[in-house]
Amino acid sequence: xxxxxxxxxxxxxxxxxxxxxxxxxxxxxxxxxxxxxxxxxxxxxxxxxxxxxxxxxxxxxxxxxxxxxxxxxxxxxxxxxxxxxxxxxxxxxxxxxxxxxxxxxxxxxxxxxxxxxxxxxxxxxxxxxxxxxxxxxxxxxxxxxxxxxxxxxxxxxxxxxxxxxxxxxxxxxxxxxxxxxxxxxxxxxxxxxxxxxxxxxxxxxxxxxxxxxxxxxxxxxxxxxxxxxxxxxxxxxxxxxx
Amino acid sequence: xxxxxxxxxxxxxxxxxxxxxxxxxxxxxxxxxxxxxxxxxxxxxxxxxxxxxxxxxxxxxxxxxxxxxxxxxxxxxxxxxxxxxxxxxxxxxxxxxxxxxxxxxxxxxxxxxxxxxxxxxxxxxxxxxxxxxxxxxxxxxxxxxxxxxxxxxxxxxxxxxxx
Numbered sequence: 001x002x003x004x005x006x007x008x009x010x011x012x013x014x015x016x017x018x019x020x021x022x023x024x025x026x027x028x029x030x031x032x033x034x035x036x037x038x039x040x041x042x043x044x045x046x047x048x049x050x051x052x053x054x055x056x057x058x059x060x061x062x063x064x065x066x067x068x069x070x071x072x073x074x075x076x077x078x079x080x081x082x083x084x085x086x087x088x089x090x091x092x093x094x095x096x097x098x099x100x101x102x103x104x105x106x107x108x109x110x111x112x113x114x115x116x117x118x119x120x121x122x123x124x125x126x127x128x129x130x131x132x133x134x135x136x137x138x139x140x141x142x143x144x145x146x147x148x149x150x151x152x153x154x155x156x157x158x159x160x161x162x163x164x165x166x167x168x169x170x171x172x173x174x175x176x177x178x179x180x181x182x183x184x185x186x187x188x189x190x191x192x193x194x195x196x197x198x199x200x201x202x203x204x205x206x207x208x209x210x211x212x213x214x215x216x217x218x219x220x221x222x223x224x225x226x227x228x229x230x231x232x233x234x235x236x237x238x239x240x241x242x
Numbered sequence: 243x244x245x246x247x248x249x250x251x252x253x254x255x256x257x258x259x260x261x262x263x264x265x266x267x268x269x270x271x272x273x274x275x276x277x278x279x280x281x282x283x284x285x286x287x288x289x290x291x292x293x294x295x296x297x298x299x300x301x302x303x304x305x306x307x308x309x310x311x312x313x314x315x316x317x318x319x320x321x322x323x324x325x326x327x328x329x330x331x332x333x334x335x336x337x338x339x340x341x342x343x344x345x346x347x348x349x350x351x352x353x354x355x356x357x358x359x360x361x362x363x364x365x366x367x368x369x370x371x372x373x374x375x376x377x378x379x380x381x382x383x384x385x386x387x388x389x390x391x392x393x394x395x396x397x398x399x400x401x402x403x404x405x
Contacts, residue, residue, distance in 0.1 A: 060265065
């Protein structure tokens, strides 16, 4: 019935040749997780059918799961962005690995023995709004006029603007308390009540210390800021420009 | 109190360490970061259609304003020791004081303001983002392709057949 299914080579990331293929719970759409090596580099790949779109929640999770397993095994990895599909293993060698060997080798060296953590800081919404109500008479005046759509818009805009004023001070305070890692990338803030979203490149042997610092930071700001720590993960924020 | 509720695993309990990571956290990393293969592979790139959500919110939008207006309206002012609005007004200076202990080295501070300043610049062009709640909803139905969605200004749609 089914004739040949078209397949492609899904690339999860680039690792040093000889890296063991990680054992994971699932590789999502990519079957047969394996290494395709060229010289001292290798691509971690799986086979995907090319006749169906990629991007289900399970696909996304699988991408991260495979790379997290590599990181957990202690290996350096250059994580690809989701959805990297090349026509064949041959192309992986001739177009990806061989021509960019020096570049990838250097990038891998820079990540050796290092992992990424993301620290996400938000205001405790009720607490920060209470503070704004206390300081801003205009917000107090506009509050509770739910029957007036114009006033509602004004209120919301005023609150959002006030949060924008508040953010830089709190963001630098938090960032200052976490400085001292190998590298930092501040990501764009994505919601009005978000204070800081930043990725930190951390030495593996100082990872526990970093986690502890994040924990202390969260304790110190408890009640006002809500702090989440994501990682250790592959160094997504520290490969390539963007 | 709210912070204690956030505890998800071990440790002192104030830091939220979602495990596994939320889908929104994963998406943020693997769709926005990482090596972009198009830069390296041109000839043999397979243009599989990527159906991924672009459920970003526009920060400065009517929706956002209304959301925060609503949050402000429903705020229970008496939850914290029954202070009246007037009392809140009096304690204003403590309420939003942000600079507590400033013990950092000045070198670190310069670096920090540089980083923050950089991010402020980006903010003006990049005013969209993921709506986490929507991701969590989608996650329940892993069999269904996550539907493509456009943000209000549509400038970052990721539904793209590439070549």
